[in-house]
Amino acid sequence: MFPCLTYLERNVRVDCEFPETYEVPGPYCEFRQDSRIVGTTYPNQIIYVSTEDRRRSNVSLAYPNLCRLSWAPMADEKPYTYTCRVYQGNSWKENSMAVHHRLLPICSAISVMFKSAPWLLSLVMSLPVAVGLLSP
CATH class of the missing domain: 2.60.40.10 (Immunoglobulins)
Structure with a gap:
């Protein structure tokens, strides 16, 4: 819950x-x-x-x-x-x-994601964004 x-x-x-x-x-x-x-x-x-x-x-x-x-x-x-x-x-x-x-x-998409989704899932979701920002 x-x-x-x-x-x-x-x-x-x-x-x-x-x-x-x-x-x-x-x-x-x-x-x-x-x-x-x-x-x-x-x-x-x-x-x-x-x-x-x-x-x-x-x-x-x-x-x-x-x-x-x-x-x-x-x-x-x-x-x-x-x-x-x-x-x-x-x-x-x-x-x-x-x-x-x-x-x-306060309810927010980020707080709900961190409470309900495993940390690994959020890492996998943010990894392509981080790699895209670091590459020229």
Whole structure:
């Protein structure tokens, strides 16, 4: 799980990666905040969340294997435990993380790349650029 704050809105964004499979049904995902459901991609799922909270959350699947929560935080500045549950085939996989939105980094392509991609991949991607700059 990779939490961060969006640049302009200062919304909490939590990305949850899961192994790519082609099991049917799925994948579907849901996010919980301190064990209460705040959003899901499961079709026809009834979410028992207040209307105000429902307006503040958005859960989406970014194919092939990423579940994303965007959450407009309240002004209470409390830390929360976010849980990502992914349904693939006939089983749920779950991952949790404690998040304090005041301490989160700003989301950017570079920070997400360094958190999710191996260092070797970023070295391989930058090597042709470095060689191109050094050669006449």
